[in-house]
Amino acid sequence: MIQAAGLRKSYGDTVALDGVDLHVRQGEIFGVLGQSGAGKSTLLRCVNLLERPDRGTVAVAGQELTTLGERDLRAARQHIGMIHQHFALLSSRTVAGNVAFPLEVMGMGRAERSARVAELLELVGIADKADARPGQLSGGQKQRVGIARALAGNPKVLLADEATSALDPGTTSSILALLRRLNTELGLTILLITHEMNVVKSICDSVAIMSGGAILESGPIRQLLTTPGSRLAAELFPLPAPETGNVTITFTGAADEPVISHVVRKFDVDVSILGGALEEVAGGSVGRLRVSLAGAETSAALSYLREQGLIVEVAA
Numbered sequence: 001m002i003q004a005a006g007l008r009k010s011y012g013d014t015v016a017l018d019g020v021d022l023h024v025r026q027g028e029i030f031g032v033l034g035q036s037g038a039g040k041s042t043l044l045r046c047v048n049l050l051e052r053p054d055r056g057t058v059a060v061a062g063q064e065l066t067t068l069g070e071r072d073l074r075a076a077r078q079h080i081g082m083i084h085q086h087f088a089l090l091s092s093r094t095v096a097g098n099v100a101f102p103l104e105v106m107g108m109g110r111a112e113r114s115a116r117v118a119e120l121l122e123l124v125g126i127a128d129k130a131d132a133r134p135g136q137l138s139g140g141q142k143q144r145v146g147i148a149r150a151l152a153g154n155p156k157v158l159l160a161d162e163a164t165s166a167l168d169p170g171t172t173s174s175i176l177a178l179l180r181r182l183n184t185e186l187g188l189t190i191l192l193i194t195h196e197m198n199v200v201k202s203i204c205d206s207v208a209i210m211s212g213g214a215i216l217e218s219g220p221i222r223q224l225l226t227t228p229g230s231r232l233a234a235e236l237f238p239l240p241a242p243e244t245g246n247v248t249i250t251f252t253g254a255a256d257e258p259v260i261s262h263v264v265r266k267f268d269v270d271v272s273i274l275g276g277a278l279e280e281v282a283g284g285s286v287g288r289l290r291v292s293l294a295g296a297e298t299s300a301a302l303s304y305l306r307e308q309g310l311i312v313e314v315a316a
């Protein structure tokens, strides 16, 4: 649904994007995770060409955007909704007036417009706030207005720029739940940028980890977590640096299998547990356990764990 290749963007001597490739599949929620200054906002702005990349190509819904002139680009952007960290609402307009704004720009007639606005406010759960001004709303309600406005043109893609960073944890959860519902009910593809692992953990299907203008690792979350050496796994489950010979075991969905007690019973080994955690990620449970094994049958025990489908990494 979104295909970017070889994106480069510099501001003077600062290289904000240093050859970025991005592939977001239709119907998924894709998170770009990174620290401040990693290049996330620049990447998002290059996807709808609010910022023109110095080099590289961007296609959204099969349409190559980088070759379009300003007029065609404006038309193409109607199919790409965007929501912002600080909501970007017009304070002089009511909630309904804010949501109506893009429909006015599209030239939609008054009656059709007001029916569409009512439908959108209902969809995001703030139909009762239609006549309120943004200044009278909570942060979560403001973001719901932002989402309704972004959906006005029936976009195929929604870009979310730190959409929950200005919200408290409870409100963040309700906005993330709304985004997931819109993703499921409307088949909306969502590309979001965030510096919060929690956002990735709760709603993303895929992720790209970004640093210094480059993507270090990207793909479906469950696939990344079961790839040896995964940065995502290391960030999601911060364990102390391993000592030589320590074993890190990553498992998905198999936490109910008593594999460790099997190993101890089947082989001549002792297992000491050094640390670990279990998390709900991408709709399933994923766990990481750091252990040390001692005994005559250590290597047979490690082979057995691998045969059970666990990812087993031995620190060199």
Ligand SMILES: Nc1ncnc2c1ncn2[C@@H]1O[C@H](COP(=O)(O)OP(=O)(O)OP(=O)(O)O)[C@@H](O)[C@H]1O
Binding pocket: 011, 014, 015, 016, 034, 035, 036, 037, 038, 039, 040, 041, 042, 043, 195
């Ligand atoms: N308009 C601009 N002019 C000059 N430098 C810029 C501009 N926009 C971004 N940069 C620089 O490009 C780099 C990447 O910035 P960007 O805003 O994309 O990062 P980010 O990961 O979104 O960070 P943050 O979460 O703090 O916004 C930074 O070094 C930033 O200072």
